[in-house]
Amino acid sequence: MDSALPAPANVVAMLGQSSLMAIMETSPVGIFYTDDRNQCLYANPQFCILTGLGLSELQRQGWLRAVHPEDAQRVRQEWHTAQTTGQWFQSEYRFLRPDGSVRWVYSQAQANQDETMLSSGYVGSCTDITKRKQTETELRRYQQAVESASDAIAITDAEGQIVYVNSAWVALHHSPTAAVFHNRSLGHFLSDPIAFQGIFSTVMVGQAWQHELEFTDHQNNLIPVFLRVSPILNPPHQVTGLVCIATDISEHKRIESKLRQFTERLQQQIEREQLLNQLSNQIRHSLETPITEIITLAIAEIRNLLNIDRTQFAWYKPEMSSTTWRVAAEYSTPDLVLHSPVEAARQWQALTPQLLRHETVQLEATEVMTESQQQLLRELGYGALLIIPLIIQHEVIGAIICGHSTPRLWSDPEVLLIQAVVDQLAIATNQTRLYTETQAKAKExxxxxxxxxxxxxxxxxxxxxxxxxxxxxxxxxxxxxxxxxxxxxxxxxxxxxxxxxxxxxxxxxxxxxxxxxxxxxxxxxxxxxxxxxxxxxxxxxxxxxxxxxxxVASLRIFSRMDEAEMKAVNLHEGIESTLMILHNRIKATGGRPVIKVVRHYGELPQIECYAGQLNQVFMNLLSNAIDALEDTPVQTTPTIEITTRCLPNYQVEIQFQDNAGGIPAKLLPRLFDPFFTTKEIGKGTGLGLSISYQIVTERHGGRLVCESEVGVGTRFTVTIPIMQMSAEVA
CATH class of the missing domain: 1.10.287 (Helix Hairpins)
Known part of the structure; x- marks a missing residue:
């Protein structure tokens, strides 16, 4: 103690009794004095307010009678202990005032000793702690509410360090105790700790944050929660901490996932039913729809619906020597290698015996596969393969092939769907056969x-x-x-x-x-x-x-006298030889400038065809275009555009387009009729387009289409397969 300051006893002596009395009378703390028999000798006004009794009543009854009945026995015991041991009396208890109100007090008392060191009474004080007790009660109530809450709740300091978690928080993280969370950052428990920076920056400016994210428990399991974080603000509106409320949405996510799976399955079922209905409708009208179009539609929809890398349809041709299967239609992702029809079928030729037994080939990258099956998948470049045979009258006539480049399992609904499609195709094929036989008799x-x-x-x-x-x-x-x-x-x-x-x-x-x-x-x-x-x-x-x-070479190529049989040729050579022969007609004349020939040649493989006959078709179409350009004055340069390109499903397309006057729409339906011509009498026989149509459609199984617009020009499109096959459906 500083020696310049007087001792407390000296201060009391300096103040005097009257000053001390004034201090006690005006003190906000209750002060009382009792004799050694607990008789209240003095109580200041604040003590009287706390007890609700006047000084005379306190002197008559004693201050212990003002203690709440529920606390009275404990307080008397503590007072007695202090008296007998000479220790300080310290206790928290309640006064029950005459008006029924209660005041909580913190009381201290000390024995007052005389010169002989004997106790002559006690002097004590009572501090009103009612508001503190009310606050503590409210806090306990809040804590009980927080502890009993089903949501996980945590409180952090202003640095984001956890200072409190409720039992739901502990249970959510599957932790044995709440102690593991204390003094650890909230971000430590997020699956993405970086996300905590965004949360913290938002809340520290006084704004609330809420979103779905994932917690990580002490076993590193992910727990989906809906997290709400709010700031704790002091009166100056400074952030002193964070309140974090996490709702476990695992069950919600599980139900949501099941609902999503159910919806997906339902949607898939709807799409499958739509596919089957669409095929059924096609089959009902299959007398007008070629079977190849129905097959093409089926494999395209299967690939899109099941998200398969490649789907194919192949006809079974046991009479062929190299391979007994021929791919008729195929759909695949752009990055897959497109095999020729023969090569594509040769790769799974070894599976023919199993298919002829009417068995479904279902290969998946599982442990039950044999080494030969695994080798077959590797050779095909597939991770999974599914082949379902098309059976009519107990005979296999074709198959649908589904291949996926990565391993996958063929689910029962997928297999059943493809089987249902195969059944529909069998109906359509059989129906087409029966219709063909019936119509053949009627039209003989x-x-x-x-x-x-x-x-x-x-x-x-x-x-x-x-x-x-x-x-x-x-x-x-x-x-x-x-x-x-x-x-x-x-x-x-x-x-x-x-x-x-x-x-x-x-x-x-x-x-x-x-x-x-x-x-x-x-x-x-x-x-x-x-x-x-x-x-x-x-x-x-x-x-x-x-x-x-x-x-001379062009004449020999055009005539093809030494190539009367079907063989693979370069179509561009045939077109060029025809243009060479027609060179004199293409040159400028007195009334017409030179005809401009524009070539848009694509990369074509060798085409299996009757070369001489196709050259005849090219001659007819080019001659007609030159005739049209000569007969029709054009404002621009007379032009013939020749375009070639490969099409899906192993076909090629050749287009001849001119910018002459065009053909009236009413004449187009008769364009390929024998002896029909749009030329002047004596200039045309009407057989050129008819013979060309027959060569393309009957001899090569292709299509010859004419599109024309008056005043714009005419386009003839020849479409033929790359490889010629006999009719798939007799």
Whole structure:
């Protein structure tokens, strides 16, 4: 203690009794004084207020009588203990005032000793703690509410360190005790700790935050919760902590997941039913719809519906030698390698015996697969394969093949769906067969009459084309012999003339002053001109010979007399040979500028076809386009555009488009009828397009379509398969 300050006893002496009395009378703390028999000798006004009794009543009854009955026994015991042990009396208890109100007090008392060190009484004080007790009661009530809450609740300090968690928080994290959370950051328990920075920055500016996220329990399991974080603000509105309320939404998420799965299954079922209904509708109208279109629709919808990398349909052809399967339609993701029909079928040829037993091939990357099955999947580049045979009258006639590049399991609903599609295709195929047989009987007479007239027309045209082909081939052969003779001798003649010119030049150098007779002869024959022009003359002769060779080659390619059977050829060569033959008609004439030929050639493989017949088609279509351009004045350059490209399902497309006047729409339906022509009398027979249509559709199983718009132009589109196969459905 500072020596400059007086001792408490000295202060009391300095103040005097009257000053001390004034202090006690005005003190906000209750002060009382009792004798050694607990008789109240003095109580200041604040003590009287706390007890609700006046000084006389306190002196008469004693202050212990004002203690609440529920606390009285305990307080008397504590007072007695303090008296007997000489210790301080300290206790919290209640006064029950006459008006029924209660005041909580914190009381302290000390024995008052005289000069002989004997107790002459007690002096004490009572501090009103009613508000504190009420606050504590409220806090206990809140704590009980928080502890009994089903939501997990945590409180952090202003730094985000956890200072309190309720039992639900402990249970949510599957922790044995709440102690593991204290003094640890809230972000420590988030699956994404970085997210805590966003939460903390939002709440620290006084705003609430709420969102769904995931907690991590002490076993690193993820717990989905809906978290709400609010700031705790002091009176200056400063953030002193955070209140975090987390609602466990695991069950909600589980139900939501089940609902989503149920919805997905329901949607898949709806889509499957729609697919089957669509196929059923197609089958009901399959007499008008080709079976190939129904098959194409089916495999496309299966791939899209089941999200499979590749779906195929193949016909079973036991009469073929190389492979007994031929892929007729295919849909796949763009990044998969597109195999040829033969190669695609050869890869799973080994599965034929199982399919012929009417068994479904279901290969999945599981432990039950044999080594040969695993090897087959590796060779095919698949992680899973499903093949379901198409059976009609106990015979396998085709199959649907589903392949996926990564491992997957074929679920029972998926297999049942594809089986249902196969059954629908079997109905459609059988229905088509029966309809074909029935219609064949009904149309025999009509077909015979048609074929008679058609055969007559065909014989005439065939004989004409055969004679033309023989003539062209003969002319080409006859021209080829002398051309080869000329071509071979032009080279030698050029050498001879070169030697002679060199000799003349040598003479001129050795005899620079020839006789007058030689000079007259040089002037007469224009020797200088001959020496300059002869090399150019021979080069022109060589160019002419080469041109004749090209024409002869084009005639031979066009006639194809040595390729009457079906074989794989380059279609672009046939088109170019036709253009070579028509070169004279393409050139400018007195009333028309040169016809511009624009080529848009795609990359085409070798096409299996009757090359001579297709060249005849190209000739007819190009000739018609040239005729149209000659008959119709155009404001722009007369143009023929030739476009070739590959199509899905192993087909190619060739388009011939002109910018002539076009064909009226009412004439288009009759365009391919025999003897129908839009040309003037004497200019057309009406057989060119009819024969072309027959060659494309009947001989090659393709399509020939005409689109035209008056004033714009006409486009003929030829579509044929890359490989020719017999009709899939007899």
């Amino acid at each position: 007479l009509e077909q015979a009459l048609y074929e008679l007239g058609h055969t007559q027309t065909q014989l005439i045209q065939t004989e004409k084309m055969s004679s033309l082909g023989q003539l062209v081939a003969g002319v080409a052969h006859e021209i080829n012999n002398p051309v080869n003779f000329i071509s071979g001798n032009v080279t030698h003649a050029h050498g001879y003339i070169t030697d002679l010119l060199e000799l003349i030049d040598c003479y001129q150098q050795e005899y620079p002053s020839p006789s007058s007779a030689i000079l007259e002869t040089q002037a007469a024959i224009e020797l200088d001109f001959l020496q300059a022009d002869l090399p150019d003359l021979f080069r022109s002769m060589q160019v002419g010979v080469d041109r004749i060779k090209e024409i």
